[in-house]
Amino acid sequence: MVRIRHPLRRLTVKRRSNHAEHDTRERWLVAYADFVTVLLCFFIVMYSLSSINAQKFSELARALQNAMGGGGNIVIEAPLAAVGPDTFEPFTRDSSVPGRDAVSDSIELAVIERQIQELIKEHGLEAEVQTVTEERGLVISVQDTVLFVSGSADLTPRAAEIMDKLGLILLQTPNYIRVEGHTDNLPINTPRFPSNWELSVGRSTSVIQYLLARHNFPPQRLSASGYGEYRPKAANDTVANRQLNRRVDFVVLSSKFEASEPKILEQ
Template sequence: MPVRKGGHVSKDNHERWLLTYSDLITLLMIFFVVMYAISDTNAQKMAALANSLAQTLTGAPATGILTSGGLTSIVPGIAPAPGQGDEGAELARARAELQQYIQQEGLESQVTLNTEERGLVVSVADAVLFPKGSADLTPEARDLLRQVGRALARLPNYLRVEGHTDNLPINTPAFPSNWELSTARATNVVKVLISEAGIKPERLSATGYGEYRPVAPNNSEADMARNRRVDIVVLKEAYNVTEPHKGEK
């Protein structure tokens, strides 16, 4: 035994290892808690990304190993958030119904469907809807919008109707610029969706982007025709927080 000055004998502390062991266990617990939090967040993001990519590439909900609410996850052990599965399935059904109608009517070159991060976009060329330089819908346009609206009326999502033009300037008493023309066209489409497709007005909004949201360069007639369009956007429910609303949709 070690002998201290003064003749006192000191005893070794054989229990000091418990302090080290306790510190180690505490650090391990903190480490695993942090790792769990990180892995849980990343897995949710990965599941959302995988589902979005699957819908964009195939137009259908993602498929995989585990299921929840009618939608399957392609990430093992991760299920979609509640409500997202049903929404994805409903959007896929609406898209399939619209695609069938477009093919039956031979409208593939005039009506296109795209699944984007914000939702399903039904893009209709202005030549199908309006005479040149006008916001008055043709009878054929009303029939088309009626069919499109009926397919979308069953969805609970908000719908945003967006008017677009090419970059050719317009200056008439009714439309001093492309802003007025694009907004008037979007508004008239909204009116038909309400009156003839039975969509509740509180679910709808209209906006005009003029020439400033092109999908192609305005350097050829074909590309300019692509830019002259009306988009009906079925917003995903995640975007409800950005849409002013009150009461039921």
């Protein structure tokens, strides 16, 4: 019997290369690293905003403006300081770059509102002063008890301290500022104020005269108006609601609404 032996064949197992698989699996790390970097930058910015002062925010505004116009960023460290006439540098607006006003507006109004909130907290005025951002701009509503005695348009000594700090804050922005007087619907009839019309106008005018005299405001940026009882925030049916309606509103107009204001002639 003849036996035929089959030669043993060496089996070679080729292992598949994992390089492509590793490349595919590790590709997400690039996107993840980018995400973590962006997230870190976000929290750094949020931390900066939580402790930012007006000077730093002013520099941020200029940095964004320059970036939109092709310029570089500006970063200037400034220590916190007491509010004073020389503490802040007013914003300047360059309208030569399209869209720049909208960006600077949002930043400037955010700066002003933040400082007003700090002023409110400092003087414990949370129940008497409110801020709200509307389409026309930033509205700062101050109840009449903060500024005047009942039936009067003369600022009280307490009002002077608050108005001084408020004036320094408002002086930073180049926006037009409209001061609006409002009353409740209870009638008044005095030699000086025959009706609520005269009282509301008298109060807004007193505020403007104070800003002009004490803080050297450019008068072209200010306007006074009085609405009497006819622009209430709430129905005049309770004592609390009437208190809300007796107020002076400081309106920092947005650039969009400034365009509808009468033009200032260059002299």
